[in-house]
Amino acid sequence: MKSSSSACPLQKEEGLNRTIRVWGLSANIVNIVVGAGIFVLSAILATYSIFILSNRITKAD
Structure with a gap:
């Protein structure tokens, strides 16, 4: 009778590669x-857009 757990850890497992x-x-x-x-x-x-907007706000005054 074989057990469900594998005794040999080097056996190839089936599934995802x-x-x-x-x-x-x-x-x-x-x-x-x-x-x-x-x-x-x-x-x-x-x-760049923050730099452009800050220049426009300071020049508007």
Whole structure:
């Protein structure tokens, strides 16, 4: 009679394969770069717009 628990820890388990291949790693790097670029661009634009608005307010007086 076999027990439900595996006695040999080196047996191959069936299920999800938890590996990252070249294309998955490349897609992840592209995702990180594009995502960071979007946040950096919005931060630069926000800083620039605050600078422009503060100049307009001080020149209006």
